[in-house]
Amino acid sequence: MKAPRRNVKSGTGFSLANSPFPGILAGGMKQGLFIGVSALLIMAGLTGCDDSSERRARYAEKKPAPRPLERTFDPPRKILPPAAPVKKAPVWMDYKGEDMRQLTELSGRKVLIVFYAPWSRPAMDYVQAVKSYAAAQDGKAFAVLIDADAYPDVARKYRLEAVPLTLLYLEGMKLKEMVGSLSAPRLNELIEQTIRVQ
Numbered sequence: 001m002k003a004p005r006r007n008v009k010s011g012t013g014f015s016l017a018n019s020p021f022p023g024i025l026a027g028g029m030k031q032g033l034f035i036g037v038s039a040l041l042i043m044a045g046l047t048g049c050d051d052s053s054e055r056r057a058r059y060a061e062k063k064p065a066p067r068p069l070e071r072t073f074d075p076p077r078k079i080l081p082p083a084a085p086v087k088k089a090p091v092w093m094d095y096k097g098e099d100m101r102q103l104t105e106l107s108g109r110k111v112l113i114v115f116y117a118p119w120s121r122p123a124m125d126y127v128q129a130v131k132s133y134a135a136a137q138d139g140k141a142f143a144v145l146i147d148a149d150a151y152p153d154v155a156r157k158y159r160l161e162a163v164p165l166t167l168l169y170l171e172g173m174k175l176k177e178m179v180g181s182l183s184a185p186r187l188n189e190l191i192e193q194t195i196r197v198q
Contacts, residue, residue, distance in 0.1 A: 002046070013127060017101065018116050033181055035170060039073055046124065047178070062126040063126075088139070089139055090142075091131075091135050091137065091141065091142060091143065092130070092131050092134050092135075092142065092144070093143075093144055093145070094144035095144055095151065096144050099184070100113075100157075101172075102155065103144050105169075105171065108140075109139070109140060109142045109190060110141040110170055111141075111142050111143075111144065111168070111170070112130060112133075112134070112138070112141065112142070112144065112145065112168060112169075112174070113144050113166070113167040113169065114126075114127065114144065114145050114167075115146050115148045115155060115158070115160050115163055115164060116144055116146070116148065117147070117148050117149055117163045118147060118149065119149075120163050120164070122164070122180075122181040123164040123181065125181060125182040126164045127145055127164070129181070129184045129187060130143045130145070131181060131188065132184040133184040133188055136188075144147075144175065148163055157189070162180075164178075164179075164180065165178075165179055165183055165188075166178040166182075168194060169190060170195065170198070175194050175195070175198055176190070176191070176194045178190065
């Protein structure tokens with residue numbers, strides 16, 4: 001059984017159906033809604049897309065590069081052992097019975113064969129001068145110090161008559177024989193003169 005339909009009395013409410021101008025009102029409301037929505041969109045666009053000179057200047061600025069991470073501690077340094085001192089080649093030696101021929105044939109070095117006697121003060125002073133000379137030659141000279149009393153056979157071979165006696169050899173060839181004590185500078189002078197003449 002259907003429920004009886006109620007009659008809507010005029011004047012109890014407002015509806016577009018009861019309006020004498022339904023088409024005009026509906027069109028006006030739609031137009032008003034469109035205008036309102038458009039205004040909101042325009043305002044949102046203006047506020048969200050600010051193209052002012054201040055904005056352009058702000059974004060045109062070059063932002064500073066990020067700072068690198070700073071190390072807050074120093075790593076422990078590796079402590080190296082001290083370097084071993086460089087050993088220089090010897091520039092003189094005390095004769096101990098070595099082969100004299102091998103000693104006099106040292107390549108590229110001036111060889112001084114020096115006979116001395118421990119009891120002679122001038123001879124011992126000269127031995128120190130020879131050591132000083134050889135050390136100053138930066139490896140270009142080598143001195144062989146022979147105790148004439150300890151090696152009489154070697155002394156006789158070289159016909160030793162007085163000490164000190166110095167024999168200068170270069171590449172195995174005997175260049176000069178000097179008898180008597182000399183200072184280191186005088187010894188260097190005589191040796192250089194001899195080599196220049198040769």
